[in-house]
Amino acid sequence: MKLCIVGSSGHYHYVLDPVRCHRDLDLEIAGIAPGSEGENIEGLRQEVIKLGYKPLIYEDYRSMFDEINPDIAVINCYFGDLAKVSEEALTRSINVFTEKPVATTLEDLEKLKKAYERSKKTFVAMLGIRYKPWFLAAHRYVEDGSIGEIRLLNTQKSYKLGRRGENYKSREVYGGTIPWVGSHGVDWIRWFSREEFVSVYASHSSKHNRGHGDLEMTALCHFVLTNEIFASLTIDYFRPDNAPTHDDDRLRVVGTKGIVEVIKNKVLLIDGKTPGIREIPLESEGSIFLDFLKEVEGKGKCLVTAEDSFRVTEVCLKARQSADEAKVVYL
């Protein structure tokens, strides 16, 4: 199986980490190329070589696709270019594993969906937090009916800002904090609730962004789902640099029979059966890339589907629109 990597501005470690651990994978990293003007892929090149591959280096990812004709394109350039690169890959019948959001405008998203439908290939966005032991465990408990019917979901993404590159500073290149950081929260809400999104009201602010141009430091989204289920998503880049972890991901799912929470990489459950709050056992960590590979090889379906990847992006872009225009947007 031949694989090309376009860009190194996102989570390409979703690929390199399992490749490092599973040396028996029938996989060759055959080529790498930048996906955006000015993107430096030197770090990626060194990492790939260190893994024992001898990738061809291209300036133009289209030439790379044409000459190598890979089975898989891993796409993680600047976010504003993701959709264009995915479209080029799908048009050439290449399976796509792409950074999220899969597009940064609704127009790009529509074109990409059409290219996907024509291609009949596997298309998966890097919504990899689902595979964390705590999210898998919480999801299993909810699916088992431990908390009854879901009525309310609260999600949180809190990140350290650090110093970010130029590609985070303009809306056109970056896409916005709701799509970039918030897409995980939107994904958890869809994945856990299995409901459709009805509307969103959102706000965001780039105040106090320490010289990061357009980058929004805070955002808040209020989703109405089918069946009068509501969901909140709070996002910020204000996690102090000396906090113990980069992120502070949280999820709270309120059901008719109990409440399950993911907090500090633990899963807490109150289910009305045993008294008190229980910490439930975690699952083993999964790999979104290996799961994607399984689908490409025709051995099963990836937990994250193309539909998930498109819909999460669409919801995020409409939430961003809501925040830009300070009005409710229907989905």
Added chain:
Amino acid sequence: MKLCIVGSSGHYHYVLDPVRCHRDLDLEIAGIAPGSEGENIEGLRQEVIKLGYKPLIYEDYRSMFDEINPDIAVINCYFGDLAKVSEEALTRSINVFTEKPVATTLEDLEKLKKAYERSKKTFVAMLGIRYKPWFLAAHRYVEDGSIGEIRLLNTQKSYKLGRRGENYKSREVYGGTIPWVGSHGVDWIRWFSREEFVSVYASHSSKHNRGHGDLEMTALCHFVLTNEIFASLTIDYFRPDNAPTHDDDRLRVVGTKGIVEVIKNKVLLIDGKTPGIREIPLESEGSIFLDFLKEVEGKGKCLVTAEDSFRVTEVCLKARQSADEAKVVYL
């Protein structure tokens, strides 16, 4: 100092608890009366008698006010009647310590504010959670500048439902879950941020309310404050009966220099100075009633002001309106 109690459907223990502990208070509970049709005050009567008082029992609180002419009216009847009783008290120049929300319609609220302005008396709503050791401690840290400028606030109220009386089952009598449960969250947001509310978008649902009529089991509010500060408030009655506490109050305040949280009656701080997350020492618990009394006696100002009491109620009623009409309401 003579005191009358109207109704027993709210937090009259805010009064009886400190009275029990401070037997030297110059205070006489001189009369009690129901404030709503069908309200049973027998439990209150027994508790007051057990404290050593011999209150006169009235059918009509207006006669009680006229005959006893108390210094203080403690008002906690059915919520739909609170404003009317407060107005009767203020009109008679009686200081008012009332259950929140202080009114359940905007019309009642306007009339009440006018009565208050004419009276020049002390008027305080039972926003007593401020006086909990964890909220006082968190507030002190924020006031000290430990987290810099506030940018985002997340608040949570989660209650056990149990079996509630008839007065919780109709909108007219109960007022709604956003005003009843949510008023605390709105109060924390105002108290911590010192910002003005610009707009609210809210949702609520009475699905799965186990025969409680109109009562909303879930609610979600999205507030925009001045200076592009945002605040969320999630409310539910789905806390399972066997949870360790009745409520699960939470507050998370994100600032430019750090984040402070109230969770499980603890205060957690990341302030960018010392590494990791610190649990900070709690304050001593305060008493909102003793604080109110201090103001009535001319010895200082109560931490909860009349303005707080009115504005929190107004914000809640407009949030309820937003949820009823599924539209943004400006404040």
